[in-house]
Amino acid sequence: EGGGGVHAMINGLRETIKRARRLRRDMSMPERLLWQHLRKRPCGFKFRRQHPAGLYVLDFYCARLQLAVEVDGWAHDSVETIARDRNRSAFLRSQGIATTRIPARAVLTDAEAVITRLTQICRIRAADLSKC
8 A cells, every 4th residue: 555656746835844844843742642653654654744735834744645634723713713724625625635634632532543543534535546
């Protein structure tokens, strides 16, 4: 399932790249915990952390699957942030990138279950992309 080849890569503007580098240093506890699992390439799926995408920085990104993984904490509950997240997801969809959102609370409570669910999502996405 690892596989090589060329995968669609989305990149960011210079300022977004700088922000991504800073965010890699300052990841939240749920992001750090999830990264400890994702960096091991579960089921052969490679993820990048704090990946620049246009004006946005994705918490985690699998280029092979064109899949963004966003860890949402309490800050994502405000009306303003919900609207921003909607715009971000619409932009990513326009680029062919699917987004899955994970509550930070779930990562902190049961990271293993989150990884199990993420690998299921990855397998489904891989099967869907191979049909195209």
